[in-house]
Amino acid sequence: MSAPSIVAVVSAELFAEFFSDADTARLHALAAQAGGSFVRVDRLADAVLDEVRIVITSWGVGPFDAARLSALPRLELVAHTGASLKAFVTEELFDRGIAVTQAGAGMARPVAEVSLTFTLALLHRVPEMHNALREGGGWYDAEAAGVQHEILGAPIAVIGASRTGRSYLALIRALGAEPLLVDPTLDPAAAAELGAEPVSLDEALRRAQIVAVHAPTLPETHHLIGRRELALMRDGAGLVNTARSWLVDEQALIAELGAGRLSAAIDVFDEEPFAADHPFRSLPGVLLTPHRAAGTAEGRRRQGHIVADEVAAFLEGRPLVHAIDRDQLSSMA
Structure with a gap:
């Protein structure tokens, strides 16, 4: 086999989740067209790296520092x-002019669906009623859960x-909510195009359910929702966080x-996994998932397809759709 030109540092299990047979075949074909081969490895150290032009990464790959880049x-x-x-x-990647791209766009839909699921659950008091019934209270004890909406x-x-x-x-919007949008980077016209009131x-905190x-x-969004902000929320309101725990003072x-x-x-927490005695586990009005909002089968395949598309675009000299530059990196999680 020729030296690898494309290496995927992705576990076998995750690779099967991300890449369909068709996209796997496409990676092999793209590598051959680039004069090399495609390999999947668990660690970069498991591959011969001298001829590698493209590295596909997953979680736990480790930093691309000067030693690794050498x-x-x-x-x-x-x-x-x-x-x-x-x-x-790392800065070394950008200093050397190495392009960087990612498949975050493939995660938007599943995370949004979980956010919607959470929203409906909180509006209808599902956590409170589920917990009351599971803990063995009387059937009508669930009425103490609060007003359903x-x-x-709903704002x-x-x-x-x-x-x-x-x-x-x-x-x-499709379900008839009245969205209030907080985003200082958007002007009123842009917010209106999204169907939201800026x-x-x-x-927003005072009005929203x-x-x-x-x-x-x-840096400026750390604990964007803190003690003062939570106090502004109306009684009975709910908070949904499928983004980053960084944003909310836990x-x-x-x-x-x-x-x-x-x-x-x-779905996201300061400590993951959190301790067995963490307060979240016993609070009645809380719905928890273990940082899995983006974990749908369809979303994973979408992410793999995006990566294969980006690899093809790069090798064919076309612009990358999902490229990340040095400045953008600073605003990412």
């Missing part, structure tokens, strides 16, 4: 099957018009949930 003298492209790049994309006409705050935020906006963060966070991870949220004033549905 072993990859012909590297031209790093294509990530996920969205988060900060754990391995429909999504039709729902969307914090951040990210790819996922926009996908979520489309879903809640408002300040404080106004559900607050869904989809903002980027930036301890402040636990305090509000413990008081029974708010409910929450959360």
